Amino acid sequence: MAAAEDISEDTNAFANPHEGDIILSAKGVTVGFGSKIVLKDLDLEVRKGEVLGFVGGSGMGKSVLMRTILGLTPKRAGKIKVFGYDLETASKDIRTSIERRWGVLFQQGALFSSLTVKQNIQMPMREYLHLSPQLMNELATLKLELVGLPQDAADKLPSELSGGMIKRASLARALALDPDLVFLDEPTSGLDPIGAAAFDSLIANLSATLGLTVYMVTHDLDSLHSICDRIAVLGDKKVLAIGTIDEMMENDQPWIKSYFRGERALRRT
Numbered sequence: 001m002a003a004a005e006d007i008s009e010d011t012n013a014f015a016n017p018h019e020g021d022i023i024l025s026a027k028g029v030t031v032g033f034g035s036k037i038v039l040k041d042l043d044l045e046v047r048k049g050e051v052l053g054f055v056g057g058s059g060m061g062k063s064v065l066m067r068t069i070l071g072l073t074p075k076r077a078g079k080i081k082v083f084g085y086d087l088e089t090a091s092k093d094i095r096t097s098i099e100r101r102w103g104v105l106f107q108q109g110a111l112f113s114s115l116t117v118k119q120n121i122q123m124p125m126r127e128y129l130h131l132s133p134q135l136m137n138e139l140a141t142l143k144l145e146l147v148g149l150p151q152d153a154a155d156k157l158p159s160e161l162s163g164g165m166i167k168r169a170s171l172a173r174a175l176a177l178d179p180d181l182v183f184l185d186e187p188t189s190g191l192d193p194i195g196a197a198a199f200d201s202l203i204a205n206l207s208a209t210l211g212l213t214v215y216m217v218t219h220d221l222d223s224l225h226s227i228c229d230r231i232a233v234l235g236d237k238k239v240l241a242i243g244t245i246d247e248m249m250e251n252d253q254p255w256i257k258s259y260f261r262g263e264r265a266l267r268r269t
C-alpha cells in the first residue's frame with residue numbers, strides 16, 4: 001500500500017495546477033503525409049472524467065489523430081496540450097510524467113506475443129517505475145482482477161487467449177500505471193455482441209469508479225449509445241460535431257444523420 005502511495009505521489013509531482021476541467025485540447029492541428037492532408041485545422045477539447053467516443057468514416061483519420069496526440073505522428077501545424085502541457089515544448093521529465101499518466105489500447109491489442117500476460121502488464125512498470133519483482137507481481141494481480149480476467153491468465157501467452165481476453169489483457173496493460181486518461185482504438189471490434197457489451201460496462205465502471213477519462217475510437221453504435229458522455233465526429237479533416245448522443249440524433253449533417261439515423265442505426269432499435 002505504501003508503495004502504491006509512493007507511485008501516485010511521484011506521478012503528481014508534475015501535475016499542472018492550471019489543468020482545469022479540460023484534460024486534452026487540440027487547436028488548429030494539421031497532419032499530412034506527402035501531398036495528402038489528413039487533418040486540417042482541427043480543434044478538440046476532452047473534459048476530465050468523460051467517456052468521449054470518436055467516430056468517422058473509414059480512413060478519415062481517427063487513428064492518425066490519436067497517434068498525433070500521443071506524439072507518434074508529427075503534425076504540420078497546431079498545438080496539442082495534454083494535462084495542460086504542450087508535449088512538443090515540454091521538458092523530457094514532464095513528457096515522461098505525461099506518458100505515465102495515460103494508457104493506450106491500440107486497435108489489435110498489440111500485446112507482445114512472446115511475453116506472458118503478466119509480463120505484458122508489467123512492461124510499462126518496468127519502463128517507468130523501479131519496483132521490486134514482488135510488488136510488480138502484486139500489481140499485475142490487481143490489474144487482472146480489475147479487468148475481470150482469471151488469475152491463471154497471468155502466465156498465458158496472448159496466442160492462448162480468446163479475442164475478448166486479449167482486449168481485457170491489453171486494457172490491464174493500459175491501466176498498469178493507474179493512468180488518468182486512456183486511449184482506446186476500437187476496443188470492441190472483433191468481439192461478439194455479448195463480449196462487446198461486457199467490455200463496454202467494464203469501461204463505464206472504470207470511468208465511474210476511478211474517475212478515468214476515456215478517449216475511445218469506435219464504430220460500435222451500441223458503445224456510443226450506452227457508455228459515451230459525448231461523441232465527436234471526424235469528417236472533412238476536422239471535428240464536424242461534438243456532443244451527446246441525443247444531440248447527434250438531432251444533427252442533420254448528412255454523414256451524421258445517416259450514421260446515427262440510417263438503416264443500420266435503426267436496425268439496432
Ligand SMILES: Nc1ncnc2c1ncn2[C@@H]1O[C@H](COP(=O)(O)OP(=O)(O)OP(=O)(O)O)[C@@H](O)[C@H]1O
Pocket residue numbers: 033038056057058059060061062063064065
Ligand atoms: N504513415 C502513414 N503514411 C501515409 N498515409 C497514412 C499513414 N498513416 C495513415 N495514413 C493515411 O491517413 C488516412 C487516415 O488513416 P486512419 O488510419 O487514421 O483512418 P481511420 O479513420 O482510423 O480509419 P479506420 O476507421 O478504417 O480505422 C488514410 O488515408 C491512411 O491511408
